[in-house]
Amino acid sequence: MSNRMGLEISKLRKELGITQKQLGKIMGVSESFIIDVEAGxxxxxxxxxxxFSKALRGEVGKLDIYEAEEKVYRSEPQKNIVKVVEKPVQDIWNDALAGVLMTVPVYNYKMERQAELKQLPIINNKVExxxxxxxxxxxxxxxxxAGFRILNGDRVLVHSTHEMDKDGIFFIDYKGVRTVRQIKNIEGGKLLLISNKGSLVTDTAYRKDVKILGRLIRLEIML
Structure with missing residues (x-):
């Protein structure tokens, strides 16, 4: 019986695309426990x-996982009624992934937060x-x-910084206007601001007049 059930659990886990370690985290048990269960x-x-049925969203051991979230168990007829409220599956997944993924905010040029959210993996307590x-x-x-293949509506990942340690593409505030430009250091404490809307356009500015808001580190193209 335990071997058959272990095979069912293994099959459902693989169909969901999660590892034994991830399932263990969802269940609140060790990875070795999951390995032993699947091995019978x-x-x-x-x-x-x-x-297991609740976590795997499937039928393990002929038990229906789509039961109501509130269940009543009776130890004796008409006595000791205990109500147990089970945690929704989505909350279990969110808890399990909380230390793995981070929700990254999305802003427009005015730094107004958008309703859209994106998630990125956390590696060594850092993102990218x-x-x-x-x-x-x-x-x-x-x-x-556009000449740099950065188009209206695209999303770019930005490292929030006010420093310009080397040339690159930056989100800036220049003359009261927020925009994105490629920036290069030139002599005399000046910067070369470069745009390309079909043809290359350059503008020379003093460093003190350009406020760096962030450095672009990755482009996501909207298809």
């Missing part, structure tokens, strides 16, 4: 079978190599950088 080395009680609170997505609002 563990005998599951009724409570564990129900927990930067502190988690120093990255955001920016919605491109014009075609000034």
């Amino acid at each position: 080395r563990r005998i599951l009680n009724e409570d564990l079978v129900k927990r 190599g930067f502190a988690k609170d120093k990255v955001f997505y920016l919605v491109i609002e014009d075609n000034d950088m």
Whole structure:
């Protein structure tokens, strides 16, 4: 019986595309426990079978996982009624992925937060190599950088910084206008601001007149 149930659990887990370690995190058990269950080395009680069914969104051991979230268990007829409210599956998934993925905010040029949200993996407590609170997505609002294949409506991942340690493409505030430009250092404390809307356009500005808002690190093209 335990071997058959272990095979069912393994099959459903693989269909959902999750690892034994991830399933263990959802269930609140170790990865080795999941391995033993799938290998038929563990005998599951009724409570564990129900927990597996709920987590895997499938039918394990002929138990219906789409039961109402509120269940009533009676230890004796007419006595000791205990109401148990089970945690929704989506909440279980969110808890399991909380330390793996980060929700990154999306802003327009005015830095007004958009309803859209994006998620990126957290690696060594960083996102794309930067502190988690120093990255955001920016919605491109014009075609000034079309020559660089950055078009109106595209999303770019930005490292929030006010420093320009090397040449690159930056989100800036220049003469009261927020825009995206390629910037190069030139002599005399000046910067070369470059745009390309079909043809290359350059503008020379003093460094003190250009406020760096962030450095573009990745482009996501909208298809």
